[in-house]
Amino acid sequence: MVMMDRKERDKQLRKADILRAAENVFASKGYHEATIQDIAKQAQYGTGTVYLYFKDKNALYFSLLEEKIQSLINNAKEKTEQAKDAKKKLEIFIRESLVFFEQNQSFFRIYMLEKNSIQLIVSKKVTESFSVLEHATEYVEKLIKHAQEENVIKKNYSPSELADILASIMGSMILNWTKSDLRKVGSLKDKTGFIFDMFLNGAGK
Amino acid sequence: MVMMDRKERDKQLRKADILRAAENVFASKGYHEATIQDIAKQAQYGTGTVYLYFKDKNALYFSLLEEKIQSLINNAKEKTEQAKDAKKKLEIFIRESLVFFEQNQSFFRIYMLEKNSIQLIVSKKVTESFSVLEHATEYVEKLIKHAQEENVIKKNYSPSELADILASIMGSMILNWTKSDLRKVGSLKDKTGFIFDMFLNGAGK
Amino acid sequence: MVMMDRKERDKQLRKADILRAAENVFASKGYHEATIQDIAKQAQYGTGTVYLYFKDKNALYFSLLEEKIQSLINNAKEKTEQAKDAKKKLEIFIRESLVFFEQNQSFFRIYMLEKNSIQLIVSKKVTESFSVLEHATEYVEKLIKHAQEENVIKKNYSPSELADILASIMGSMILNWTKSDLRKVGSLKDKTGFIFDMFLNGAGK
Amino acid sequence: MVMMDRKERDKQLRKADILRAAENVFASKGYHEATIQDIAKQAQYGTGTVYLYFKDKNALYFSLLEEKIQSLINNAKEKTEQAKDAKKKLEIFIRESLVFFEQNQSFFRIYMLEKNSIQLIVSKKVTESFSVLEHATEYVEKLIKHAQEENVIKKNYSPSELADILASIMGSMILNWTKSDLRKVGSLKDKTGFIFDMFLNGAGK
């Protein structure tokens, strides 16, 4: 995006190294059990080095979440815009999310591990930088509103509630998939149809 | 249920005291931020006393989850059996779960905070005592299977996946409800109809 | 002073143990180089134990200073009141201070090491509990005022400045004494006369 | 003094830059709270550069003290030699010291903060380079000896003790002055008379 000199580029590379290591460690242990030393070792840096790039453990953690969510949203938006009607947009959104999570399983672990903590525990440390999450939900809401306007989705249900439900259905399916034997089950994105159907038509006959 | 002497009864009473305290503390701080001293103080016992009734922090935590889930299932089973057809049973199950969580908000916090951790982190400490959760899902699966047999629910979808989805929809709604201004929104169990509808018929028009 | 049960008494004893250890360690290393582990080890307690009795390193440090200064003042006041005229009072004050510091050499090290830091660096942590020092200087000022009223000391000099000067002369002499070979020089309180003379009559002929 | 080539001159200039920065930083934070990075940044050099000119933090610190004390002594000596009699010399010494400290308040802060640490803590790192202080006290002692020979000062008191006392009285007065509202109180060197009087004639009537 922006032109940067070698120094700035190297800095970004190292920051990325550390984020990658943090992703693994947080994913396998969760926030509290992960130690900065774990992460530093995983990234093959000294302990102190981590602090050159992130103010503290919390900042590292939220940087990670932010980066990933941002990239998920950006990708979803881009792909979504190629479709015309709201129904297709929704379907693409579901598929792209599944693709993303399939490619980012360790991030998914983190997301699932802490998403509720984030929402329930009102930590002061959090609020600052965490508009990303709001943007994410706002985006899904927008998709749903469009679908309502196009008469694809019932108008009497609140878009924000529907957005949460769609997200939770997807979460549930991804979780199921991660727990199953991956070789047998096939790609996660094959679940798109099922999720889409469940969301639009439910389980009823 | 079982006959017990005074000694055993007292022991159970104290165990319950501690579980009640743990429920509050875990609910407001989450597992890691809660300390045994917090819990002991809240229960008006000495720190060491907690260890007379629970092997360690983890055991206390899972005892709590187990007890609550057990009571949720028991209650749901009992109420559910009063209905004849599968559709009604499902509706009752949903309603009773909502009632339970409305009465046990702090447990719900715990459940939401850690439910994913429980499933994702394969902790050696966990596996032992955690058959309850399986029983719970098994029970919902059974309800769904019945509904499939009675032609209320599509037969081509897996009961276990549908069970997870139903649970996640309910979780999503409860979370929404806890976050909103309780006085305005009314009782949680009023959401029964909406959830039931979403699950059976989806959001589509 | 106050009646206390065994528990409270034991607690005070342990607090005293730790204060004694802290006195040694701070005295030989200064505040920053002293570690809590040093102090705990010296007191033959575990690291964490220190924190049962003192909020943090700072609190321990100031507790120590406060306790010592308080005891110095109390003793000085008591002995001083036995004399009638201001001149005698001043002399007794000087002697008693010397006796105190001779008996509390490691405290004197601490006092000298940090007294200026205390006065120069306006630390927020300090201000709260540090009225003791003010009381101490106030007391010396009062002695000097009395001496001025009794025409023993020039009235045109400010009592507070004179108090500081007296204190600094004493500090200087005590420092000299600690540095010299104690066996040869004799007791510190033998310097009373010299200090008293220097303060009243100066070095001039 | 000595002829030096450009290289050597530049080196001295840079050393001086760093010493100036160190003076500010040490004065406002004290030895332990000051960091090499603070100093380097203040001096507008890289962190590593500091180590090209000073072996370590300690060496930098003592270089600073040494330089300042040296310059104080040199100036005092020079001005002092203009007077003939010992009494006048002493007075000039006091005045010049006050002038120096008034112009070097941040150094004074450092001096007061650590002067006792220096004398009390027998650090291996210190001893090497610290003959300056001895020279300084030796010089004051010499002044006092002269005054004794000229019958201005009592002969029965030890010159070294008197030197320390004079220094401590001056320190006390300077400290008082720095703490007061400078605009009201006027120049520090106006205290010369008072100090001289206190030293020669004491506070007595």
Next chain:
DNA sequence: CATGAATGAGTGTTCATTCAT
């Protein structure tokens, strides 16, 4: 049985010092 004081391993974080560029 009940207690809560004592413990010390373990964590996040800082900073003097080094060294590749």
Next chain:
DNA sequence: CATGAATGAACACTCATTCAT
């Protein structure tokens, strides 16, 4: 020479767990 990123030892402080009373 100059740099400043990297390092890792060190420290204050917490808390699950134990055990003497």
